[in-house]
Amino acid sequence: MSINGTLAFVILWIVNALIALVYLLVGIFLYVPACDLKREQGEEIQYDNRRAFFIRFIVMVLCPVVGPAFFLCSYLIYKTVFRQAVDLEDVIFSKERVQTHLKADEERERNMAPLEESLAVSDKRNMRMLMLNVIRGDMQKSLESITMALNSEDSETSHYAASVLRDELNDFRSNVQKMYTQMQQETETETECEEMLIDYMNRILSQKIFTTMEQTKYVNMLEEAAESLYQKNGARITADRYEGLCLKLLDLKKIPETEKWCMRLARQHGNALAAYTCRLKLYFTMGEKEKFFEVLQELKESDIIIDNETLELIRIFS
Numbered sequence: 001m002s003i004n005g006t007l008a009f010v011i012l013w014i015v016n017a018l019i020a021l022v023y024l025l026v027g028i029f030l031y032v033p034a035c036d037l038k039r040e041q042g043e044e045i046q047y048d049n050r051r052a053f054f055i056r057f058i059v060m061v062l063c064p065v066v067g068p069a070f071f072l073c074s075y076l077i078y079k080t081v082f083r084q085a086v087d088l089e090d091v092i093f094s095k096e097r098v099q100t101h102l103k104a105d106e107e108r109e110r111n112m113a114p115l116e117e118s119l120a121v122s123d124k125r126n127m128r129m130l131m132l133n134v135i136r137g138d139m140q141k142s143l144e145s146i147t148m149a150l151n152s153e154d155s156e157t158s159h160y161a162a163s164v165l166r167d168e169l170n171d172f173r174s175n176v177q178k179m180y181t182q183m184q185q186e187t188e189t190e191t192e193c194e195e196m197l198i199d200y201m202n203r204i205l206s207q208k209i210f211t212t213m214e215q216t217k218y219v220n221m222l223e224e225a226a227e228s229l230y231q232k233n234g235a236r237i238t239a240d241r242y243e244g245l246c247l248k249l250l251d252l253k254k255i256p257e258t259e260k261w262c263m264r265l266a267r268q269h270g271n272a273l274a275a276y277t278c279r280l281k282l283y284f285t286m287g288e289k290e291k292f293f294e295v296l297q298e299l300k301e302s303d304i305i306i307d308n309e310t311l312e313l314i315r316i317f318s
Contacts, residue, residue: 017061172204
């Protein structure tokens with residue numbers, strides 16, 4: 001390279017460096033503070049921070065002419081092409097909600113069958129299809145049936161079941177721990193976490209998919225949440241919530257705790273069918289014949305509408 005060429009390059013590099021330095025100083029000390037001031041005044045604007053200007057400065061110094069030209073062209077394209085006023089003429093802001101109705105899957109509905117019965121079928125293809133249909137639906141209501149599929153002779157079906165149960169049970173453990181922690185942080189008047197925890201745990205624990213040790217652990221947490229809700233605002237405990245807790249305690253043979261909650265249920269919701277059925281199951285388990293028939297007689301004399309299960313119970317012991 002000749003001396004003139006070297007001199008021209010040095011001059012070009014110095015001029016380029018000066019331009020980059022001016023760009024950096026203007027951006028850091030003038031542009032950014034001005035934008036910060038506008039944002040503090042409540043104006044919503046987007047702008048680059050000091051770090052962005054410093055990075056561009058380095059690029060312009062290391063790439064003479066090309067670097068500044070690139071950033072200049074990018075800025076011009078942004079201003080002329082992309083930064084245009086948005087046409088909102090055809091946009092409608094409405095509070096109305098549209099409900100989408102999906103076409104019924106007739107083939108799937110025709111092939112629906114109880115999972116327990118389908119597990120006895122040797123047709124692996126249909127068994128797998130049924131398992132996939134169950135997975136696509138509300139799995140939390142079918143966990144007990146899915147547990148039975150773990151013993152299926154078809155390895156793929158059992159794999160589906162194991163994967164679903166693992167994910168659902170992990171979600172349950174995580175959600176319960178999160179809600180339990182939030183419940184402990186509530187004030188004396190807040191009951192939202194207790195109610196959410198009771199309803200959520202009742203729905204899953206009623207399917208008896210955990211080991212005895214883990215079921216006992218979560219039932220104890222359920223009772224603790226119910227006790228907390230009872231102390232804060234007992235009126236928030238519905239008959240269904242009472243019944244779910246009583247039956248789970250009874251399954252674990254926690255007789256004193258079950259009796260305590262059955263009595264609370266009877267006092268608070270004396271006109272509910274659950275107030276009688278829970279005590280009947282409790283006294284039958286305890287072998288208390290006199291109390292059992294006493295409650296049964298009260299139920300027969302009441303005006304409560306009974307279900308088929310309770311009606312059959314009355315027929316047997318009448």
